[in-house]
Amino acid sequence: MERRPTIIDVARAAGVSKSTVSLVLQNSASVRAETRAAVRAAMEALGYVYNRAAANLRSSGAGLIGLVINDLRNPFFTEFAISLQMALSERGFAAVLANTDETPALQAQVIGAMIEHGVSALIVSPAYGGGETGFDAIARAGLPAMQVLRRVDGRTDLFPFAAPDYPAGSRLATEHLIAEGARNIAFVGGLEGRMVTEERLAGYRATLAGAGLAPLVLPGRSGRSMGRAMARRLAEDHPEVDAALCFNDQVALGLLSGCAEIGRPVGPGGLRIVGFDDIEDCAQSWPPLSSVRCDIAGFGQAVAATILAWVEGDVTPPAEDRPAVDLVIRASSAAQPSKER
Amino acid sequence: MERRPTIIDVARAAGVSKSTVSLVLQNSASVRAETRAAVRAAMEALGYVYNRAAANLRSSGAGLIGLVINDLRNPFFTEFAISLQMALSERGFAAVLANTDETPALQAQVIGAMIEHGVSALIVSPAYGGGETGFDAIARAGLPAMQVLRRVDGRTDLFPFAAPDYPAGSRLATEHLIAEGARNIAFVGGLEGRMVTEERLAGYRATLAGAGLAPLVLPGRSGRSMGRAMARRLAEDHPEVDAALCFNDQVALGLLSGCAEIGRPVGPGGLRIVGFDDIEDCAQSWPPLSSVRCDIAGFGQAVAATILAWVEGDVTPPAEDRPAVDLVIRASSAAQPSKER
DNA sequence: CTGAAAGCGCTTACAG
DNA sequence: CTGAAAGCGCTTACAG
Numbered sequence: 001m002e003r004r005p006t007i008i009d010v011a012r013a014a015g016v017s018k019s020t021v022s023l024v025l026q027n028s029a030s031v032r033a034e035t036r037a038a039v040r041a042a043m044e045a046l047g048y049v050y051n052r053a054a055a056n057l058r059s060s061g062a063g064l065i066g067l068v069i070n071d072l073r074n075p076f077f078t079e080f081a082i083s084l085q086m087a088l089s090e091r092g093f094a095a096v097l098a099n100t101d102e103t104p105a106l107q108a109q110v111i112g113a114m115i116e117h118g119v120s121a122l123i124v125s126p127a128y129g130g131g132e133t134g135f136d137a138i139a140r141a142g143l144p145a146m147q148v149l150r151r152v153d154g155r156t157d158l159f160p161f162a163a164p165d166y167p168a169g170s171r172l173a174t175e176h177l178i179a180e181g182a183r184n185i186a187f188v189g190g191l192e193g194r195m196v197t198e199e200r201l202a203g204y205r206a207t208l209a210g211a212g213l214a215p216l217v218l219p220g221r222s223g224r225s226m227g228r229a230m231a232r233r234l235a236e237d238h239p240e241v242d243a244a245l246c247f248n249d250q251v252a253l254g255l256l257s258g259c260a261e262i263g264r265p266v267g268p269g270g271l272r273i274v275g276f277d278d279i280e281d282c283a284q285s286w287p288p289l290s291s292v293r294c295d296i297a298g299f300g301q302a303v304a305a306t307i308l309a310w311v312e313g314d315v316t317p318p319a320e321d322r323p324a325v326d327l328v329i330r331a332s333s334a335a336q337p338s339k340e341r
Numbered sequence: 342m343e344r345r346p347t348i349i350d351v352a353r354a355a356g357v358s359k360s361t362v363s364l365v366l367q368n369s370a371s372v373r374a375e376t377r378a379a380v381r382a383a384m385e386a387l388g389y390v391y392n393r394a395a396a397n398l399r400s401s402g403a404g405l406i407g408l409v410i411n412d413l414r415n416p417f418f419t420e421f422a423i424s425l426q427m428a429l430s431e432r433g434f435a436a437v438l439a440n441t442d443e444t445p446a447l448q449a450q451v452i453g454a455m456i457e458h459g460v461s462a463l464i465v466s467p468a469y470g471g472g473e474t475g476f477d478a479i480a481r482a483g484l485p486a487m488q489v490l491r492r493v494d495g496r497t498d499l500f501p502f503a504a505p506d507y508p509a510g511s512r513l514a515t516e517h518l519i520a521e522g523a524r525n526i527a528f529v530g531g532l533e534g535r536m537v538t539e540e541r542l543a544g545y546r547a548t549l550a551g552a553g554l555a556p557l558v559l560p561g562r563s564g565r566s567m568g569r570a571m572a573r574r575l576a577e578d579h580p581e582v583d584a585a586l587c588f589n590d591q592v593a594l595g596l597l598s599g600c601a602e603i604g605r606p607v608g609p610g611g612l613r614i615v616g617f618d619d620i621e622d623c624a625q626s627w628p629p630l631s632s633v634r635c636d637i638a639g640f641g642q643a644v645a646a647t648i649l650a651w652v653e654g655d656v657t658p659p660a661e662d663r664p665a666v667d668l669v670i671r672a673s674s675a676a677q678p679s680k681e682r
Numbered sequence: 683c684t685g686a687a688a689g690c691g692c693t694t695a696c697a698g
Numbered sequence: 699c700t701g702a703a704a705g706c707g708c709t710t711a712c713a714g
Contacts, residue, residue, distance in 0.1 A: 004482065006707055017685045022709060030683060047481045052457045053394045053403065054707035057690045062394065064437070064458065072423045073621070075416065082413045082440045089439055089451060094458050096405075097438040098430055099423045110430060116393045117405065117435050140388040141345065224625035253625075260601065260627035280414070284565035284594075286601040347691055358701045363693060371699060395691035398706045 005046040014042035025050060056118065063093050065307065066114035066122040068107060068134075070150070072099040075279045076248065076296060077125060080149065083300030084123065091308055093120075102127045108134035115141045121311045123303060124159075126152040128194050135159060144310045146317065148303055151195055156319040162303060165322040166196060166276075169292035170203030172327040173245050173274045176290075178211050180334055182243035182272055187215065188230055188255065189222040189247030197247060200276060204245055222247045227254020232262055234271070242272065243333070249275035249282055252289055256332065272333040287331035294325050346387040355383035366391060397459065404434050406648065407455035407463040409448060409475075411491070413440040416620045417589065417637060418466060421490065424641030425464065432649055434461075443468045449475035456482045462652045464644060465500075467493040469535055476500060485651045487658065489644055492536055497660040503644060506663040507537060510633035511544030513668040514586050514615045517631075519552050521675055523584035523613055528556065529571055529596065530563040530588030538588060541617060545586055563588045568595020573603055575612070583613065584674070590616035590623055593630055597673065613674040628672035635666050 007025070011018040016035060023031050024039040031039075042048075056062045065088055069077050085095040096119060098110040104127045111134030114122065122138060122145040135153045138145045147153060151161045170187075177185050187204050190197030201217065208215050216238060220226045227250065234241055234255075246252035252275030259266050259273075266273055267287050275282060278293035302323065309315040329338040348366070352359040357376060364372050365380040372380075383389075397403045406429055410418050426436040437460060439451040445468045452475030455463060463479055463486040476494045479486045488494060492502045511528075518526050528545050531538035542558065549556050557579060561567045568591065575582055575596075587593035593616030600607045600614075607614055608628050616623060619634035643664065650656040670679040 004707095008707080018707090019686080019709085020684055022707095023684085026709085032683060035683080049482050050457045051459065051707055053459045054398050054690090055709070057395050057398060057692085057707080058709045059690085062458075073416075073420065075414075075419075078416075078419050079414065085438065086440055086442070089454070092454075094437050094451075094454055095439070096435050097426065098436070099427055101427070110435075113430070113433075113435055116391045117403075118392065118394045141390050224622065228625055228627075257625055257627040281565065284569055284598055286569075286598040345691095349691080359691090360693085360702080361700060364700085367693085373699060376699080392691055395706090396693070398691080398708085399693040400706085 004051075005048045006051070007048075009046055010039060010042045010048050013046060014039045062118040062120055064117065064119045065093050065095055065311075066111070066119040067095050067097045068100060068110055068114070068122060068124045068126075069097070070100050070102050070107075070125050070127045072097075074250065075281070076277045077149070079279065079296045080125070080300045083297040084304050087301045087304035088308070091304070093308070100127050104129040104131050104133050108132040108137070110134075112137055115143065119143070121145060121307050123148055123307060125149045128152060144307065146303065146307060149196070160317040160319050160321070162299075162306070162317070162321040162323075164294040164296075164299060164325045166199040166325075167203040167206075169276060169294070169325040169327070170200045170245060171207050172325070173276070173290075173292050174204050174207035176327055176329065177243045177245065177272055177274060177333065178207070178213070180243075180268070180272060183213060184216070184238075184241045185213065185243045185245060186234065186238065186241045187217045187247070188234075188244045189218070189220055189226060189251035191221065192217075192219050200247060216241065222251050224250050224254035224257065227251035227256075228258035228261065231255050231258025231264065235262060235264055244271060244273050246273065246275050249277045249279045249289065249291055251275070252291070252332075253281060253285055256285055256287075256289065267331050267333065268335045274333050278328055282328070282330070285332075288337070290330045290333040291328055292325050293328045295323075299323060345392075346389045347392070348389075350387055351380060351383045351389050354387060355380045403459040403461055405458065405460045406434050406436055406652075407452070407460040408436050408438045409441060409451055409455070409463060409465045409467075410438070411441055411443050411448075411466050411468045413438075415591065416622070417618045418490070420620065420637045421466070421641045424638040425645050428642045428645035429649070432645070434649070441468050445470040445472050445474050449473040449478070451475075453478055456484065460484070462486060462648050464489055464648060466490045469493060485648065487644065487648060490537070501658040501660050501662070503640075503647070503658070503662040503664075505635040505637075505640060505666045507540035507666075508544040508547075510617060510635070510666040510668070511541045511586060512548050513544075513666070514617070514631075514633055515545050515548035517668055517670065518584040518586065518613055518615060518674065519548070519554070521584075521609070521613060524554060525557070525579075525582045526554065526584045526586060527575065527579065527582045528558045528588070529575075529585045530559070530561050530567060530592035532562065533558075533560050541588060557582065563592050565591050565595035565598065568592035568597075569599035569602065572596050572599025572605065576603060576605055585612060585614050587614065587616050590618045590620045590630065590632055592616070593632070593673075594622060594626055597626055597628075597630060608672050608674065609676045615668075615674050619669055623669070623671070626673075629678070631671045631674040632669055633666050634669045636664075640664060
């Protein structure tokens, strides 16, 4: 692990000045092809490695983007982060990624660390909750930053918000269940008071109201185990319920599991179930799970494009962006599945 | 987005020299408490942000660790990456993370980018396949790097290898199935010739041979859809098979799904199924899935400790480290589950 | 087309 | 306990 060669070493080996080496590094047109070749050969021979940090010190713009995610163990967020990271990588940016485990204090800490590391911008899928969240630190540093998937900071002028159109999604799902003949449709999962829950509930409530049906909301921590437990509770306490719109796919997949456990049939003739997000597992469960497709991979790519346009082209994103969603109908809610695209 | 204040601005505001500010930044004991307070106050007032890149230019050691993972959409790898990242974060290091989608060329590219970004070390869960993999570039840069979960580069002196003890895992699982009375045990999934498949197969084959039983290996791309399809194939082509040891949990969960689809019972009296890795979903499926527990979260934390000891303490890891695994028995393979810890 | 010089924001001996 | 100076590896005008 000796000292890495620098442009000075390269310059010496190639017999030019270090400025010339720098220009070659930047593919400047004002270096003779011959000289360029000599410099490149010297770099190869010495095993030269470009030091981006040093370069950025002078020119600014490290090519690092910070990704701060509330729960990376949830496949929905994982898929978002991965597609975003890969899109950034394609454009020559690297992603510094951190999981905050739904903890605002941890979020504030990792945001601070990322700012020190010189990220050019931040994408935050924030943890709920108050106190120090890190957004103030971002504002002080004057960095471009977006909040995605959830809005927790009201300053959308500073921190533009982007997320799939959740209310439209639950509207589509509820309409579908009504059309299939369900009359007692429960909403399962989601913690009340949180933005995403409220939005997903809104479309459900509005649609039921329009159809003259009564809502039944059964909130809770939205994981598989909760969904699984809910199968029994639903059967025992609310036997009249003939359909469940779940807060997310994890709850829905758990509910599916729980129905298998208690021997309750799922789908037409049994309990109709619809999830939300359309993560990959939905297509592989039995029965396959209907879900509101958020195209999270496409969303991640779009966010990458947006943040890069902001960083590189100074194009400020709109304060709020809510891309459309659609409904994928599978056997868990209907006899006639929609065609998969 | 004006120019951020530097230590010079802070020094001016606090009426000291910039060296003093630097010393305060490093919590040096040789600065009077009074002066320290004045400097801190000035930093606060100016909204000073420490520029780690600049500092590292001089002192070297950016506090960045690169994480290069073959398939981050697979929960097993996700969990590994997340627990590693969080452990690093706790120790003041940030993780640059990239998914390589099982593509060696992409892997080589992201490794190159990370080296330029000045990572202090790399953790690589490598993609299989030849050509340029990026390991040569790491060697040229003289960076500490470990290969984890899979070994693809033979130079374990340069790139120490760490992974759960796969052969022991399949041995445990196979012994368990035999003890439960299974006599026709299939191994499902895994692509032949790959290191992990071969190791997981080895324990299976050895144990069967010891018991005088014949192996049946049904390899394939190890996702849920493959497992699901395999349920039908198993029932039609190999009706005598009474147990399946799966390459990983994804295959096993798919197989579970497929058995539900074709109406074949799973567990004692039906097809006994054991997965591998023990991802979180195992406990939530129906029936719950037995699996070889690799404690991937603990493994990620251990790898974090190892790489930091290498980077900070110059402790080179052993060429090969194979932490022990155990078997979690659930209803998919036995009437009497093991106690969950 | 190429070179000499200053500077990016910090740290590190070295004086005092 | 604090300051002046040099240097980390690069880029950026500015000369030539």
